Amino acid sequence: MADNLQEPEQFTEGPMKSESVWWRHSISGGLAGVISRTSTAPIDRLKLYMQVQTRKTSILDSANYMIKTGGIRSMWRGNGVNVLKIGSDSAIKFTVYEKVKHFIKIERNSSQDQMTIGERFIAGAIAGSISQTVVYPFDVLKTRLALRTTVERLGLINLVQSIYKTEGLRTFYNGYTINLMGVIPYAGIDLALYETLKKYLSGETTNTPPNSLILLACGAVSSAVGQIITYPCSLIRTRIQAQVVRRDERRTGITQRPVSRDTTIGIIRNIIINEGLSGLYRGLIINLVKVIPAVCISYIVYEYSIRTLGVSMS
Numbered sequence: 001m002a003d004n005l006q007e008p009e010q011f012t013e014g015p016m017k018s019e020s021v022w023w024r025h026s027i028s029g030g031l032a033g034v035i036s037r038t039s040t041a042p043i044d045r046l047k048l049y050m051q052v053q054t055r056k057t058s059i060l061d062s063a064n065y066m067i068k069t070g071g072i073r074s075m076w077r078g079n080g081v082n083v084l085k086i087g088s089d090s091a092i093k094f095t096v097y098e099k100v101k102h103f104i105k106i107e108r109n110s111s112q113d114q115m116t117i118g119e120r121f122i123a124g125a126i127a128g129s130i131s132q133t134v135v136y137p138f139d140v141l142k143t144r145l146a147l148r149t150t151v152e153r154l155g156l157i158n159l160v161q162s163i164y165k166t167e168g169l170r171t172f173y174n175g176y177t178i179n180l181m182g183v184i185p186y187a188g189i190d191l192a193l194y195e196t197l198k199k200y201l202s203g204e205t206t207n208t209p210p211n212s213l214i215l216l217a218c219g220a221v222s223s224a225v226g227q228i229i230t231y232p233c234s235l236i237r238t239r240i241q242a243q244v245v246r247r248d249e250r251r252t253g254i255t256q257r258p259v260s261r262d263t264t265i266g267i268i269r270n271i272i273i274n275e276g277l278s279g280l281y282r283g284l285i286i287n288l289v290k291v292i293p294a295v296c297i298s299y300i301v302y303e304y305s306i307r308t309l310g311v312s313m314s
Helices: 009-013 022-039 041-051 059-070 072-076 079-107 117-147 156-166 169-173 176-202 212-242 264-275 277-281 284-289 291-308
Strands: 247-252 255-258
Touching (some): 022 079, 022 291, 041 117, 041 212, 059 072, 079 117, 117 169, 117 176, 117 212, 212 264, 212 277
16 A cells, blocks of 8 residues: 555656556656655554554664664665565556556557556456566565564565465465455555645646656655555455464364464454554654655655666656
8 A cells, every 4th residue: 555656647658658558667767766665664664563463562662672772774675575575566556557557548448648547446356456466475475574572583585485384375365355455455555645736736737847846746745645545454454474384283074173263353353442542543643754765765866866867767
């Protein structure tokens, strides 16, 4: 959800003149995502830590605890697998988005570049759903790595093997449904608000494209509003992903009977009863702090990369 920061619209719509260009945008989008997420990784890990806490804790206390127990380097724990996730997600999403957009234009018998908000929403939702389905196990692994303690020295390969052997294959998709329930409305809110703000701030009567500052402001505001509305889905997803439930030692034939997990409804009920409605928004502030630097870094890296790869920005 909150990880799906978009590139400025005129960069993703106008330059797509041929089928040979999409991969340049895919590479640029992936690079922008990797550098942006690496730069803001400490904020993201702090958010994850706060999301799984059942008692109120301040941002400063949480940060001090994490640094005290793991050192400064621990603030980037799980970033390696997050980089794999972002790069793969971007490549899949850009590819599928362009193919779906091309299909929509064929269906309406039109070759014009400009798409309606509804068409972009459909294309974005399909692309986002497919990419999330493919890379979602990376998200589970990132959460587990980010929340592990300093004494747990389990590497990525060993972690994958451990989860598969002790918890089962479906663990790699823990929280997938609630995540998808947040991804689709987030994409719609983010895109619709972004387009509305951009037209309002740049003036609908002018033919000149909005400047970089306007685009950055629109991206930051639309992303922040989308996160505020869909944040409970992100928090619940993280709690589900963080659950470690080992298989029962008893066997029935060849298969092992899994121990029951807390259901999504059960987690929501427990949060409301024990933490109140505000518990559904634990970690939101630190997550919003990440929006402006993440959008700025993504924008700058994307623009520089796409120019380096020889795609005109006009």
